[in-house]
Amino acid sequence: MTDTESTSKAVALQYNRFPYPHYPIFAKPLWQEGYWGSSLFIGRLLYDLRKVVPPALSSDHASHRILNAGCGDTQPYVLRKLEPSHFHIDCVDLSRTALRRAKLRTFPYVYKMSFHEQDLLAYTKNRAEEYDHIEAYGVLHHLEDPDQTLKQMVRCLKPNGTLRIMVYNSPARRWIHELQDLFQSLNFSPYRKADRAAARSLLAGLRGHCPSFSPRLAQISPLMLSNDARFVDTFFHAHELRRSIVDWFASFHRCGLEPFALFDRYAELDDLPNPLWELPQAQVLEERARANQFRNNLELLLYKRGHSHPHAITFPKLWHWRLKPAPRFWTQYEETAKLSFFDRLRIWHQLIGSLCGHQGSNGEKLPTRVEDRLARIGALCPR
Ligand SMILES: C[S@@+](CC[C@H](N)C(=O)[O-])C[C@H]1O[C@@H](n2cnc3c(N)ncnc32)[C@H](O)[C@@H]1O
Incomplete structure (x- = not known):
């Protein structure tokens, strides 16, 4: 078995047992909260900032397609609601359980949606220029070879196609890595209920008695601690790449991507120009993360550098x-x-x-x- 196959297997095992984010199946997420992840918002921002017409807004493309890479059990519903109904959405995930839940959640809206239980590396292998936009939120850092998958994903994009990527801010997660290493050294398994309970009590103890951990642990929402899927995702992940911000940016550039905006969810970069309109340098983000001044994950908007034809724009109705x-x-x-x-x-x-x-x-x-x-x-x- 190759490294990629064994990582995929371990990750699939985890997400089959703990599909993410595992919100109750009949809960209806407030999809408008995610407006800034829609291909139309990202496309409009790209056009306003760079005068690039992305395929999602281009009148030149008869059919529009979105790829939801590592979709989990809730995002397909949110995307189906955000995107115009004539945009086809392909949802790809390793986890059969997550896909089953996603299908159930989107049940009345499954027009123009397809679900694929597959590794992203295999799914994107022989495809080219199919997608207007790719949503890869919280998935690249769980791949054995994110660079190869990213390269293939970029090939799947039409010229000037957009991506939204969320990857972990590893330098800011050192304390989580320490806890992951601690649980591993104690031989805790996420698949044993007693071990998850022991890990939770250990965290509660650290919160009360360890000054270096308590401010961090205090930031974790009680919901995250009580939701098994999110707890395991954070502290017991089968495969979490620890990669610097500078290295992520270098990888995006090598793959032909241009990051152009960053969403500063927690208002940590208020002393800089608006990062949604003027992307800070990777080095600046890295230094801030290392100094504990930037803790959010990297929530980035990117596009595939391509030939920029002066296509007319078609606007949706919404x-x-x-x-x-x-x-x-x-x-x-x-x-x-x-x-x-x-x-x-x-x-x-x-x-x-x-x-x-x-x-x-x-x-x-x-x-x-x-x-x-x-x-x-x-x-x-x-x-
Ligand atoms: C943290 S969850 C994020 C889910 C969703 N994007 C969200 O934000 O709610 C990561 C998802 O990626 C999927 N995944 C991880 N590695 C994958 C791979 N190699 N191919 C396809 N899906 C993968 C997992 O099964 C899981 O559902």
Whole structure:
């Protein structure tokens, strides 16, 4: 058995037993919270920032296709809701259990969706220029050979196709690595309930008595500690690559990708220009991560460098987005916490309008610091 096969087998075993993120099957995730991961948002941002017309917005492409790489059990539902109904979505995952749950969750909406139980390396092997956009959230760092898979994934993209990638911020996860190593040295197995319980009590003990761990452990949500899938994913993973931020960026560039935006979910980079509009250098992120000033995972938007023909743009309609209230997470920031329901709704409709190609005015002026925060979370467009 090759290294790739044995890693795949171990990872599949884990996600068959603990499909991720394992939200209750009848829970309906608030898909509008993920607007910034839709191919339309990413495509629009790319066009506004670089004047590149991505295939998802290009009138030149008759059929649109999205690849959800390592889809897990919930993302297919979110993507199906976010993407226009005529975009086909291919969901690929090693885990049969995750795919079964994903199919069940998307049951009434499975038009234009396909599910593939396969390793990404094998799935992408003989394909070329099929996809407008690839979503690879939280999967590359679990592959035996992420560079080879990434190279093949890039080949699967149409020219100027976009990707959203989330990979772990390894330098900021050193404390998690220490705990992973500790549990491994104690011979704990994620497949034994008693070992998971022992690991949880050990964490509770460390939280109470170990000053170097307690601030970190205090950040972990009780939900993460109580949800087996997320607990195992964090502390017992069958394969987690520990790779620096600089090395990830080098790998993206080698594969012909251009990272162009970073989502700063926890407002850790407020002293820098808006990272969604002006990507910080890898070295800067690396130094901050090592100094504990940047702990979020790397949530990046990228595109495949290609020939940029002056295609006309086709804008989607997105009627169903308009029926939803503004994303809840907008209010979690100090600057936006007091925005009224109606202001949020107005900004949400303005954002949808700009994704649909409307020029529209920005409406009422908000305080600069509120606008700045909204721009940093993609609620206001660069124009
Ligand atoms: C942490 S989960 C992320 C799931 C989903 N992307 C999300 O954000 O909710 C990683 C997923 O990638 C899948 N996966 C890991 N290695 C894979 C591989 N080599 N080929 C296909 N899927 C893989 C796992 O089965 C798992 O469902």
